[in-house]
Amino acid sequence: MSTATATEARTYPAYSRNLAARLLLNREAAVIVGLVAVYLYAMGNVPFFDGPLTIFNLSKEYAPILLMALPMTLIIITGEIDLSVASTLGASAAITGVLVVEHDLSLPLAALVAILVGALLGALNGFFVAYVGLPSLAVTIGSLALYRGLAEGLIQDKRISGFPEGWQDWPTERIGTSQYPNILIPIAVLVVLFALLLHFTSFGRGVFEIGLSDEAAHFSGVNVARTKLVLFTLSGAVAAFAGVYVALKSNSVATDTGNGFELKVIAGVLLGGVSIFGGRGALHGVVAGVLLIAVLNSALQLDGQGSEVIQIIIGLLLVGSVIASNFLPRIRALIPRRAAASTTAPQTPATGDETRKVSQ
Amino acid sequence: MRINSKRFAAGAALALVASLGLAACGSDDNGSGGGDGGDITVTFLPKNLGNPYFDTSDAGGEKAVKEFGGTYDEVGPDTAGPDAQVSFIDTAAAQGIKGLVVSANDPTALCDSLDAARDAGTKVVTFDSDTDAECRDLFINQATSEGIAKVQVDMIAEQIGDAGEIAILSAAANATNQNAWIKLMEEELKSHPDIKLVDTVYGDDDDQTSFDKTAALLADHPNLKGIISPTTVGISAAARYLSTSKSKGKVFLTGLGTPNQMRDYVKDGTVKEFALWNPADLGYLAAYATKALVDGDITGAEGDKFTAGDLGEFTVGENGSVLLGDPYRFNAENIDDFDF
Numbered sequence: 001m002s003t004a005t006a007t008e009a010r011t012y013p014a015y016s017r018n019l020a021a022r023l024l025l026n027r028e029a030a031v032i033v034g035l036v037a038v039y040l041y042a043m044g045n046v047p048f049f050d051g052p053l054t055i056f057n058l059s060k061e062y063a064p065i066l067l068m069a070l071p072m073t074l075i076i077i078t079g080e081i082d083l084s085v086a087s088t089l090g091a092s093a094a095i096t097g098v099l100v101v102e103h104d105l106s107l108p109l110a111a112l113v114a115i116l117v118g119a120l121l122g123a124l125n126g127f128f129v130a131y132v133g134l135p136s137l138a139v140t141i142g143s144l145a146l147y148r149g150l151a152e153g154l155i156q157d158k159r160i161s162g163f164p165e166g167w168q169d170w171p172t173e174r175i176g177t178s179q180y181p182n183i184l185i186p187i188a189v190l191v192v193l194f195a196l197l198l199h200f201t202s203f204g205r206g207v208f209e210i211g212l213s214d215e216a217a218h219f220s221g222v223n224v225a226r227t228k229l230v231l232f233t234l235s236g237a238v239a240a241f242a243g244v245y246v247a248l249k250s251n252s253v254a255t256d257t258g259n260g261f262e263l264k265v266i267a268g269v270l271l272g273g274v275s276i277f278g279g280r281g282a283l284h285g286v287v288a289g290v291l292l293i294a295v296l297n298s299a300l301q302l303d304g305q306g307s308e309v310i311q312i313i314i315g316l317l318l319v320g321s322v323i324a325s326n327f328l329p330r331i332r333a334l335i336p337r338r339a340a341a342s343t344t345a346p347q348t349p350a351t352g353d354e355t356r357k358v359s360q
Numbered sequence: 361m362r363i364n365s366k367r368f369a370a371g372a373a374l375a376l377v378a379s380l381g382l383a384a385c386g387s388d389d390n391g392s393g394g395g396d397g398g399d400i401t402v403t404f405l406p407k408n409l410g411n412p413y414f415d416t417s418d419a420g421g422e423k424a425v426k427e428f429g430g431t432y433d434e435v436g437p438d439t440a441g442p443d444a445q446v447s448f449i450d451t452a453a454a455q456g457i458k459g460l461v462v463s464a465n466d467p468t469a470l471c472d473s474l475d476a477a478r479d480a481g482t483k484v485v486t487f488d489s490d491t492d493a494e495c496r497d498l499f500i501n502q503a504t505s506e507g508i509a510k511v512q513v514d515m516i517a518e519q520i521g522d523a524g525e526i527a528i529l530s531a532a533a534n535a536t537n538q539n540a541w542i543k544l545m546e547e548e549l550k551s552h553p554d555i556k557l558v559d560t561v562y563g564d565d566d567d568q569t570s571f572d573k574t575a576a577l578l579a580d581h582p583n584l585k586g587i588i589s590p591t592t593v594g595i596s597a598a599a600r601y602l603s604t605s606k607s608k609g610k611v612f613l614t615g616l617g618t619p620n621q622m623r624d625y626v627k628d629g630t631v632k633e634f635a636l637w638n639p640a641d642l643g644y645l646a647a648y649a650t651k652a653l654v655d656g657d658i659t660g661a662e663g664d665k666f667t668a669g670d671l672g673e674f675t676v677g678e679n680g681s682v683l684l685g686d687p688y689r690f691n692a693e694n695i696d697d698f699d700f
Contacts, residue, residue: 047455048454048455053454057447061447061450159466159467249472250443250468251468252443256441301435301448301451306409308438
């Protein structure tokens with residue numbers, strides 16, 4: 001239903017709105033505005049927020065969250081979820097640590113092995129979800145424990161440290177004299193790749209269609225099972241890459257490395273405007289959502305707030321955003337359509353309001 | 361993989377605008393790391409918040425900071441993960457805090473952040489749990505293994521009248537620190553010829569196992585006069601067993617424990633005296649050591665001397681570590697002064 005010919009042939013009521021309205025009246029824009037507002041407010045009012053360490057530290061700390069949020073976005077848009085990402089990250093960090101420190105493998109090789117294993121772990125999730133047909137919530141709660149167990153089996157109660165200096169420093173060194181650590185380079189590349197995949201390919205359109213209806217997607221020619229398998233595999237591989245980064249960043253791997261990251265990732269994705277029911281979302285919103293949590297967290301910490309206050313505020317923000325996402329479409333449906341009707345006078349009557357979602 | 365060129369162009373334009381925006385933000389660092397004059401800001405970063413042990417130590421630190429007129433703050437994670445403390449160190453560094461007092465959850469995971477903090481001019485003092493020596497300026501050591509071994513042998517010797525059979529209730533058989541202490545205690549016992557160590561059993565730091573092992577010890581050794589348990593889990597389980605057995609008052613129990621676990625048993629007479637360090641003194645000393653570093657009185661080199669308020673003068677030892685002193689003995693007279 002969202003092939004190029006269909007969108008050109010039909011005139012959806014939404015298209016009668018002008019470009020600015022379409023760009024500004026959505027969840028993503030709201031999150032970006034929120035991010036900019038918090039950032040500017042913090043620059044002006046929070047002591048030391050404008051210091052040279054703030055952005056650097058924030059990027060360093062939220063890099064793994066942002067990485068894992070990318071494939072998570074696609075998975076949640078299909079209406080599934082992957083709770084095992086943090087455990088995959090832990091397993092990958094453990095594999096990297098054991099191979100490099102205990103078996104003297106070179107880091108790139110160890111990282112490659114870890115990422116391949118991560119992809120395999122993701123594919124296992126994907127297989128159970130896509131081909132066996134089990135709910136992803138159940139499957140990945142299971143693998144959350146299973147993959148964490150894998151990490152524990154590999155390193156037991158030891159703590160692995162002592163990665164080779166050069167590699168260990170690279171991810172957290174600054175790009176030139178900027179405030180940005182090197183890890184942002186691969187992140188930027190992955191953001192672009194995932195944005196292209198989701199928003200500019202037929203695979204990406206399939207992802208949205210699956211989220212709206214598995215069956216409709218299947219009958220319109222989307223290979224639902226394969227798409228899900230690919231997404232979970234990507235999620236495993238990216239989580240494993242984040243695991244290598246975390247191992248190098250802290251120069252230390254323990255069984256609880258990355259514990260609890262999955263909830264931060266999902267919080268960022270949902271805050272970024274992705275519908276937990278699937279079918280709706282955009283990658284730039286998710287990037288802004290993760291950054292909003294990061295900036296808010298950093299600003300509140302610098303302001304001297306305790307972690308309980310920070311958690312409450314971020315929790316409220318998340319709950320608020322979920323509630324708002326229920327009201328925003330209704331408000332939007334009320335105001336701009338009248339405006340549009342009076343200014344541009346669309347040819348077609350305002351029917352098919354529900355299908356508008358699809359074409360976004 | 362067909363690419364929709366119109367949307368791609370829009371996306372590219374958006375990315376360009378965003379990157380311009382970010383670049384504009386990035387160029388805005390007119391460093392304010394200078395701090396605000398003479399005020400000594402000291403931040404305590406325990407392994408996690410809401411832990412009575414660290415509440416006590418940090419209260420000691422707060423007392424010291426107030427004494428020398430600095431500004432005290434305490435921050436920390438809710439749970440003790442290996443790099444949960446990183447963001448707090450980063451924040452302290454960005455705030456230009458003068459001194460950071462850390463109990464490290466992980467000896468290496470914090471190093472990068474601590475190094476960045478020290479580069480930014482923050483003095484870093486570890487207490488309770490050290491990091492690698494090159495990542496901090498000073499480590500405040502609560503007790504040496506020799507001191508821990510000696511105080512336990514001294515206490516049991518005093519309680520049983522320096523003669524009779526004793527046994528040790530340890531944690532796991534392969535626990536490194538336990539075994540080091542047991543070895544040193546055996547050395548120490550050589551100067552007590554009438555005390556005979558008849559058995560060493562392992563309760564695996566599990567309450568029920570320790571409880572059962574205590575029962576077995578008493579059954580196996582009818583002449584047993586004393587038990588040393590150098591683990592907080594072991595000593596409280598043994599005390600619980602003894603408090604309801606007919607051996608209460610005949611078999612003496614001592615070791616390492618915390619006041620909250622042992623309070624009831626000290627009050628009902630099961631346990632006369634046990635030892636641990638005083639966490640409040642530990643925090644107090646750490647705060648004064650931080651002040652000495654910030655003031656430039658010491659650099660953390662071996663042999664440096666500084667005064668820590670009521671606790672007197674201390675000398676920096678090997679590897680930039682400062683020893684608090686002998687372990688602290690808790691008994692019926694002082695146990696109510698502590699809550700941890």
